[in-house]
Amino acid sequence: MPFSVATWNINSVRLRMSLVERFLREHQPDVLCLQETKCPDDLFPYEAFHALGYAHIAVSGQKGYHGVATISRRPLDGVERKGFCNIVDCRHLSAVVPVGVRRLRIHNFYVPAGGDEPDPAINPKFAHKLGFLEEMKAILADTGDGCSSMLLGDLNIAPLETDVWSHKQLLKVVSHTPVETEGLEFVRHIGGWSDLIRHHITPEQKVFTWWSYRARDWDLSDRGRRLDHIWGSPDLETDLAxxxxxxxxxxxxxxxDHVPVIAHFNL
Structure with a gap:
């Protein structure tokens, strides 16, 4: 059974709803996970999604900041919203989706960006990011309930050298510092997750999902980073098309400034 899941940091769902509608019409994923929706739950554009055939929606939003939403053609069961670092912001949402005879738990994440200075002693935003990663270790691919699992979203870290336009020039830039890249890879390994993007696209190839607004010509300069990720429980590797x-x-x-990433499966 063909099945697809997409992730996209939309940077305000109401401001860019026309782009979301275009994407859904052209690519029709079964599930779309949005981050940085910047929208309180009562103002979320539910009707626009319903009109496109996405009847099942789970949101965790707040005014002007953060926010995640999971939009699906299929029912969403067991919806959970997990808090991190004792801070009230909306950065996680999980739900279980039926796919044939299987059940797929999807974690939708928006990891803190971390500010500009990669020193937790002087930058509380960076300290928050590292603390968030520490607590993400509890999110496991196999929870023993028979569900396959995915963890995806804007994780705000580009872990591999080929996930950035220049490894050497970005080693001291937030999103590619060693403490972040090693921390994210440890979260993935200890949780038993497979990096499905890199399972399909070899680590030798550069892959970017984000290009700064500051670039005069983002396409020509191509100074991108892979900040958006799709992880899966290992049993999904053989089903990834x-x-x-x-x-x-x-x-x-x-x-x-982010683009959609879509994983296609034969489940």
Missing amino acids: SVTVLREARGWERPS
Whole structure:
């Protein structure tokens, strides 16, 4: 059974709803996980999604900041919203989706960006990011309930050398510092997760999902980073058919600085 899941940091769902509608019409994923929706739950554009055939929606939002939403053609069961670091913000949402005879738990994450200075002693935002990673270790691929699992979203870290335009120049830049890249890889390993993007696209190839608004010509300079990730429980590796990074979406009118990433499965 063909099945697809997409992740996209939309950078305000109401501001960019026309782009979301275009994406859903053209690519029709079964499930779309959005991050940085910047929208309280009561103002979320439910009707626009319903009109496109996405009847099942779980949201965790707040005004002007953060926020995650999981939009699905299939029922969403067991919806949970987990808090991190004793801070009230909306950065996690999980739900279970039926796929044929299987059940798939999907964790939708928006990891803190961490500010500009990679020193937790002087930058509380960076300290928050490292603390968030520490608590993410509790999110396991195998919870013993028979569900396959996915963890995806804007994790705000580019772990591999080929996940950034210049490894050497970004070693001291937040999102690619060793404490972050090693920390994220440890979260993945201890949780038993497979990096499905890199399972399909070899680590030798550069892959970017984010290009800064500051670039005069983002496409020409191509100074990107892979900040958006799709992880899965190991049993999903054999079912993974392909991964699509929709680079062209960065060139759409009034775009997000992130682009959608889609994982296609035969389940």
